Amino acid sequence: MDYQDLLEIARDRRSCRRFKKDPVPTELIDKILDIARYSPSAANSQPWEFVVAKDSAMKRAISKEVVSVYKEAKRREPTFNFKAAVQSQLFTAPVLIVVCGDRRRQQAYPALLRGRELLRQSLAICAYSIQLAATCFGLATAWATVQWGPPEVAVKKLLSIPEVFTVDHIIPIGYPDIDKERRTRALTPVRERAHFRRELRDIVHCERYDMEKYRSDEEVNEFIWSKTVTRIRPG
Numbered sequence: 724m725d726y727q728d729l730l731e732i733a734r735d736r737r738s739c740r741r742f743k744k745d746p747v748p749t750e751l752i753d754k755i756l757d758i759a760r761y762s763p764s765a766a767n768s769q770p771w772e773f774v775v776a777k778d779s780a781m782k783r784a785i786s787k788e789v790v791s792v793y794k795e796a797k798r799r800e801p802t803f804n805f806k807a808a809v810q811s812q813l814f815t816a817p818v819l820i821v822v823c824g825d826r827r828r829q830q831a832y833p834a835l836l837r838g839r840e841l842l843r844q845s846l847a848i849c850a851y852s853i854q855l856a857a858t859c860f861g862l863a864t865a866w867a868t869v870q871w872g873p874p875e876v877a878v879k880k881l882l883s884i885p886e887v888f889t890v891d892h893i894i895p896i897g898y899p900d901i902d903k904e905r906r907t908r909a910l911t912p913v914r915e916r917a918h919f920r921r922e923l924r925d926i927v928h929c930e931r932y933d934m935e936k937y938r939s940d941e942e943v944n945e946f947i948w949s950k951t952v953t954r955i956r957p958g
């Protein structure tokens with residue numbers, strides 16, 4: 724594999740929020756998770772375990788719990804451009820990979836560093852490995868954040884995940900329904916904005932931080948409102 728192949732996989736991996744019903748072969752899920760386990764992790768603690776969920780009733784139950792927190796976030800912050808219908812679609816993917824993190828494995832690194840951050844970072848890298856591997860097979864993925872609070876507790880209970888595990892992320896996997904995604908009005912801001920990436924020249928500094936590139940609070944705020952997918956100025 725060369726740079727161009729990797730670049731294509733990185734570019735092709737795009738979050739998908741409308742999936743076809745076609746099942747995903749089990750061998751592909753196995754291959755994807757085989758790549759995930761090669762992810763780097765803090766102190767090589769390998770905190771991940773995966774629940775592969777395909778049962779429709781279970782996926783609906785998970786969706787209900789996870790989406791509730793987004794609804795609450797929207798209630799508290801009306802500027803959060805959240806559509807429940809979009810988020811719940813994530814859980815209609817044929818397969819959900821629930822990425823579980825074993826908190827006990829945090830003891831692999833010294834107490835001073837033991838904050839939950841290293842666990843989180845390891846799990847996030849693992850989730851991205853899943854996404855990249857799925858992309859190789861023409862599969863689409865998304866990212867459903869769970870992390871803390873009642874949804875995490877509920878998801879663990881639904882899936883009989885032991886207390887010691889965290890559930891930060893669920894990665895839906897399936898074949899993308901590109902037409903449906905294109906036609907879904909609620910996805911318009913996502914379609915318009917999600918492909919945007921900051922230029923290399925704006926984010927790379929040579930030898931030391933170049934203050935010419937430092938963005939003021941106002942500029943960062945402007946970025947958030949004009950480029951991100953869930954902060955949309957009211958029309």
Ligand SMILES: Cc1cc2nc3c(=O)[nH]c(=O)nc-3n(C[C@H](O)[C@H](O)[C@H](O)COP(=O)(O)O)c2cc1C
Nearest residue numbers: 736737738739740810813865866867868917918952
């Ligand atoms: C940590 C993290 C959490 C995310 N959580 C969600 C989520 O809960 N729901 C969702 O639809 N997308 C979620 N996303 C996907 C981002 O919105 C998406 O990656 C971003 O808009 C860029 O689009 P792309 O993935 O198509 O390149 C998440 C991504 C990351 C890295």
